[in-house]
Amino acid sequence: MTVTRMLARPMLASVFVVGGVSALKNAEAHAVAARPVTDKVVPLAQKAMPQLPIPTDATTLVRINAAAQILAGAALATGRAPRLSASVLAATLLPTTAARHRFWEESDPTAKADQRVHFAKNLSMLGGLLLAGVDTDGKPGLAWRARRAAKDAKREGRQLAKAARNEAKLAKAHLS
Template identity: 75%
Template sequence: MTITRLLARPMLASIFVAGGVNALRNTEGHAAKAKKVTDKVVPAAQQAVPQAPIPSDPATLVRINAGAQILAAAALATGRAPRLSATVLAASLVPTTLAGHAFWDETDPKAKAAQRLQFFKNTSVLGGLLLAAVDTDGKPGLAWRARRAAADVRREARQVAKDARREARLAKAQLT
């Protein structure tokens, strides 16, 4: 078992379990902060995908985000679909960070410094998630496997064509 599987993924996932549980316990407080972001993102999402049932209530969106974070964190920590779960967590972290740590809106210097620190902490976690999302754990990824399979097929096709030409020459030689 690698150190990544044993320690790093669960450590990376732990903040999302704690954050998701906190968001579920304090939905209304999180929803008030999220409203600034949801008021901009939801109309754009509804316009982009008009047939999708996209909720517009910030509290509902906070609950959905919290649930996604808890499920994806559990999957990442246990090694179940780690690349997908890291991608889901990364996608959920962006609006969470923009809504929860908008240091540029703070006027109090201490509050601004605290929010800036949290913003950059989340940016660092996002970097870790992006690394986890592309980590193949020492195994080739799907794109590599597809390229390898295509190369194998081309090589086999060339060999079959070469064998067919040889057999045709031999058959022609036997006929004459």
């Protein structure tokens, strides 16, 4: 792991651990803000995945989201499954942002500006998490390996075709 990754991952993860702990401590207050989002998302999730027991209580969903942020944040900070943990954090950031930073609903210009800044901050963190989610730490990823295998197979196929043509020419010359 490079020094940059060793420093950047805990820095990126810190806001999620702190925010997750705060949400666990104040789950009821966070649930009030989350309710407009959960009331819309839960029925869609239940319809899309009827076999899963999806909680409907906003407080429970806030606690689940907070626990996911704490666990994934700790994993990212320590470098354990960094791509997976960054992806989990990105997934938890979406409902958090939609619930807590609804600047489009604010009527007070100062509050609206403040919420817009927080929304943009979360959007930038989402970008960092997406980058962390695809960071292979200098090692080839699955997509690169697949492209490389296809390229190698194509090159080998051309070489085999050339060898077969040469063998055919030799066989023809031998028969003549």
